[in-house]
Every structure is written in structure tokens, then in C-alpha cells.
Amino acid sequence: MDRIYLIGYMGSGKSTVGKELASRLGWKFIDLDEVIIERSGLTIPEIFRRYGEHTFRQLESSALVSTIEMSQVIVATGGGAPCFNDNIDVLTANGLTIFLNGSIDTIVNRIRADSSVRPIVASKSKNELRSFIEDHLAARLTFYKQANITVDIDQSISEIVDEILEKIKLN
Numbered sequence: 001m002d003r004i005y006l007i008g009y010m011g012s013g014k015s016t017v018g019k020e021l022a023s024r025l026g027w028k029f030i031d032l033d034e035v036i037i038e039r040s041g042l043t044i045p046e047i048f049r050r051y052g053e054h055t056f057r058q059l060e061s062s063a064l065v066s067t068i069e070m071s072q073v074i075v076a077t078g079g080g081a082p083c084f085n086d087n088i089d090v091l092t093a094n095g096l097t098i099f100l101n102g103s104i105d106t107i108v109n110r111i112r113a114d115s116s117v118r119p120i121v122a123s124k125s126k127n128e129l130r131s132f133i134e135d136h137l138a139a140r141l142t143f144y145k146q147a148n149i150t151v152d153i154d155q156s157i158s159e160i161v162d163e164i165l166e167k168i169k170l171n
């Protein structure tokens with residue numbers, strides 16, 4: 001096993017957990033959104049605004065493919081990555097997938113704190129946000145649940161990483 005892909009909804013802590021997991025394993029860390037930003041020279045909101053979600057999803061799929069020959073790497077994927085273009089199959093065929101699963105309350109609170117940087121939820125009012133996330137997350141669970149391992153995020157970062165290390169038995 002040479003690659004670990006962290007998947008899960010926006011606000012589930014994929015980047016934070018990924019960095020900590022990478023440092024505990026002595027592996028590299030890659031954030032798929034950062035790969036897209038570097039390659040395009042645009043921020044995620046700019047890509048959505050100028051070219052639309054469809055183009056973003058194409059960039060995301062090609063960024064994902066660029067990781068499949070890397071070794072000893074933890075990849076934090078964007079919340080939508082497993083849910084488009086059969087990416088879930090690319091993920092499961094090329095690495096160990098870990099779903100960071102959280103309660104609606106945790107996710108909503110985290111997203112509320114910085115929804116403006118996330119185009120999918122940026123236009124939602126405070127009242128709309130919770131019911132949007134409930135429906136959207138429910139639709140995406142079909143993909144997230146295909147992960148090899150599921151970890152509950154309603155605990156500290158170091159506890160999440162301990163649980164992952166215990167479950168993957170690499171430590």
C-alpha cells in the first residue's frame with residue numbers, strides 16, 4: 001500500500017488529518033485542491049466563476065490521475081472528488097481510501113466558519129445551509145461509503161490519526 005486517499009464532505013478535516021497522518025508516517029502530503037490551484041494558476045472560486053463546475057471536475061479528475069504513480073503519499077481529496085467521473089473507482093483501484101465521517105452538526109459548524117471559500121455553499125444563507133448540507137451529504141454518502149475504512153471525526157486530530165494508524169496497521 002503506497003497511497004492513502006482521504007475522502008469526505010467539506011469541513012471534515014481531510015487536509016488537517018492528512019498532514020498529521022503524513023508526518024506520523026514520514027510520508028508526503030498532497031492536497032488535491034492545491035494541485036488544481038497550482039496547475040491552473042487560479043483559486044477554486046475563480047475556476048468555478050470563470051469556467052463552471054464541469055471544468056473544475058475535469059481538472060480535479062486529472063489532478064487525481066497525477067497521484068496514482070506516487071508512492072508513500074497521503075492525498076486529501078476535495079469533498080466532491082469521489083462523486084464525479086467515476087473517480088471513486090480510480091481511488092479504490094489505486095490506494096487505500098479512508099472516509100472521514102462526521103455528524104451534521106460538526107460539518108455545518110465548520111462550514112459556517114468559512115463558507116465563502118467554498119463555491120458549492122457560498123451562495124447559501126445561514127438558514128438554507130443546514131438543509132442543503134443534509135441533502136447533499138446524503139447524496140454523496142453512496143460514494144463515501146465505498147471507502148475501505150471509515151473514521152469518526154468527532155474527536156481530536158491526534159485521536160483520529162491514532163485510530164487510522166490502528167486500523168491500517170502501519171504504525
Ligand code: S3P
Binds near residue numbers: 009011080081119
Ligand atoms: C468541493 C469541495 C472543496 C473543493 C471545491 C468543491 C465539493 O474541497 O474541492 O470547493 O464539491 O465538495 P474541500 O472538501 O477541501 O472543502
